[in-house]
Amino acid sequence: MNDILQTEKLTKRFSSVLAVDSLSFALRQGSITALLGGNGAGKTTTLSMLLGLLEPTSGKISLFGQDFIRNRYNVLGRMNFSSPYVDLPQRLTVRENLTVYARLYGVADVRERIETVSSEFRLQDLLDRRVRRLSSGQKTRVSLAKSLINRPEFLLLDEPTASLDPDTTVWIRDFLKNYRDTYKATILFASHDMREVQLLCDEVLLMKRGKIVEEGSPQELLLKHGKDDLEQVFLDVSREEEA
């Protein structure tokens, strides 16, 4: 499989703070990769740069073979994003929100696509309800539905299963795997849920102080550190660094 994303010495500096320090990595098409790290590690800054919301101080981002920093509008329609920390308009209904975003992404058959994603995310009964009347778990499902409205080839997720009950979490996890398998989509997500990462991801990028300090498959990291779960690896790496 080809790399759909390549970063080269990607750097972001906010005044005297070096938030992301010369980050170079690649994502294979069809892979699911987790971006892990403690608070302030640079995960959100990295995601923001990959979404075009934040201008890097230096470095390169190549997405779908194009220079993303210069030509981001050529590829933004092939990507999408969901985060519990970015809201959808609260006064609009779920259907209205999905309609607006389907049109923004130039989806061909808006009605049919909304039917499909609402069925996939069990939102049929919520379609005509205003977003502000939804529970936080329902909002997360709506946000995920919005992120798949254009059937993206590259999906970026920030805490995709935050606020979801265990049953829905398992269901979302299976859905994302199935989506990747069906459409050969590439998924990059930031999470603090190590169990989710272990069950869902092919690759892990562990960040600390703006740098990738570990990378590999969950199994490789477990073997390397001689641990049973990723949480132990995460703590191990954090303590090693501090020592």
Next chain:
Amino acid sequence: MQKGSSVGRITALVLRYLYLLRSSWPRIIEIAYWPTMQMIIWGFVSQHFSRSSPELTAGGILISVVLVWDCLFRSHISYTLSFLEELWSRNLGNLFVSPLRPREMIMALASISMMRTLIGMIPAAILAIPFFDVSVFQMGLPLLGFFLNLVLTGWAISQFVTGILIRYGLGAESLTWVLPFLIAPFSCIYYPLSTLPDWMQSIAVFIPTTYVFEGMRALLLGGSFEPELMLKGFALNSVYLIFGLISFFVSFQAARRHGLLLQSGE
């Protein structure tokens, strides 16, 4: 699957604001409520003055200028409030990870602003006919020029304000309400330019709205349309619109540099 066009994205965003408008009857009523109240209050003031100083109210000038001035305020408020909705709902991040360009957002905001201004002003202008026997429509085609000039001034201010909002967040929200009134004393809405002291006149000649109201007075009181006043207004508006656009794009780039688009609303 996705082959969006610029028009499609602008329409999508306009649809978002129309959904918002449709979601609340009080909002729709409010759009027409304030211009109508202004018209009624100034209508009675005008009637009162017409007995003692008929020259002040000849040709329905007082009600006409109040209505036309409100076009500026409404166009600015409609534009900026729609943008503020994105900050209040913390939705800017979602919008700008989509293929929506900032210039398309500007087009969408201008479109919804024009719709809301017309929804607000037309009922007030129509009601002024039976209430006070004043019809701004009697001005004919020049009314369209006066209206467009004021709407353009409103948008120029809005672009400057939204640039500040995108850069500094909701802390700068009060500018939305304050800024249009900064130019009001210089705009010569209720009095001719010659009323102002010299130092204020030297500022007023750089304000496009001054030429709109001077032109309206020439038309309603003198019966003559003076195209050079209209053209001066449009020329100045073009300059301020370009300045407003530059200011917005500079602020947008600064927001991208400082990572403010995801944090907006906080």
